[in-house]
Amino acid sequence: MPVHTLIRGAVILCLVTTSACTPVRFNERERLSQPDMAFDSTPLKSDLEADVYSAREGATGVFSGGGGGGCGCY
């Protein structure tokens, strides 16, 4: 993997992090603590969806972690 690709990715993530807004205090997090505010709140649901999509699309890792180790060839 070219070094510049690594650097570009790291810079993007740094920018996202360092440009973060003022921290939201604990006492302001009531709505954020609700299960529907988690990106993957239901165990296994997003894993299973990612498996279906990555088996039938050329892309992988879309909205989910890396993964691998499966063929999905059928």
Added chain:
Amino acid sequence: MLLNSLLKPFVKPLAVLSAFAIAGWSHAAAPTADELDSIFAARGIVYQQDDGGGKGGNPSIEEHATIYEGILLFQQRLNDHNAASLKAVGDLVTAASYDDARDKAETVSGATGYNPGRFNFEGRWKHRTESRTGFTLFASYGQEFAYRSTGYGFGLSQSLNEESTQLSADVQFYDDTVRMIRYDGSKETDEPRDTTSSAFSVTQTLTPVSLINASWVYSEQRGMLATSFNSILLDNGQREFEILPDERIRNTFSVRYKHAIKSDSVQLGASYYKDNWGIIGRALEARYFYHLSDGKLTLEPSYRFYTQSASHYFEQQFQGPRVNPQTDQATRLYQTSDSDLGSFDGHSAGLTLSYLTAGWLTKEPSNYDIGFNVYRRSDELHFYWLTLGWYTKL
């Protein structure tokens, strides 16, 4: 020399991971305090793949399939800082492509597959420190008809800014074996396929009702990357094996945004994918979480659009044999007619109904859900899947 080749796949991901750790902003699928809780989850799926009577996908290949999959997850909190989990997956598969290869293999070469369906086991350990740093280790083993996979990996995570910022990095390694059963039933020596996958993610709370997540997944695959029993069609009606490069480098960038609208919430996502086989994929996604009955009942409609360009090596039909019989020279290096590597658009729509209640199967609150998804591809290969899920805290 040997040590060098053994360590080579680890160097880049470890360097990146170290950079994250040194910079003090590492996180993984970060085990928050809640994520260490004891839970039991079960999920089932019925998946149907419809090729329109042979017209969809690649018209020269039958691609219809039916899959029943069950997943069980058990996680036990060990103490304030540790949890261990075990996940088991089992599939029953009926697929035109490999049923045909299996039947021919039994008569032509007597070869049998690893497993008539598929199974996979995964063990995971999560640790979270007082300083909100998380560590994860996992190992997995699985088998499919012509595929065997051993995986392991680790992750780091860190919460910052009063948990407003979650950072994660994890690396996964898969040491897989492809059983070389060909479409004509012949059998060759098993081949390796190695995958190293690194994922980096940051989740940032923006306001008391909104947050954003950005992730980058980098994956390197080496070895036998073609599907052993796939074939391509020549213009003279003959078939040849699918042949693909023995290296694939894949990058995926995704951004997701979540916003609460009173008691409901909306989630939007966009993703960009590129690999060195020439595929560029883009995805857009929208989900709405509509709460009824004091939040006990949730309706989740979703829509996803996906589009990809074809791989450099894809053709529906090839002109002449790959190796010219007169000159013994290769006319092309690689060839595939796998429709998943072709160009297509895909529209996916789904609806999930979830109900949170206590007292049905356990005293603890449990979440039950049922969902249905339709995925329609522009190449007329369509998919439908029904899911049933249940999880409870123990």
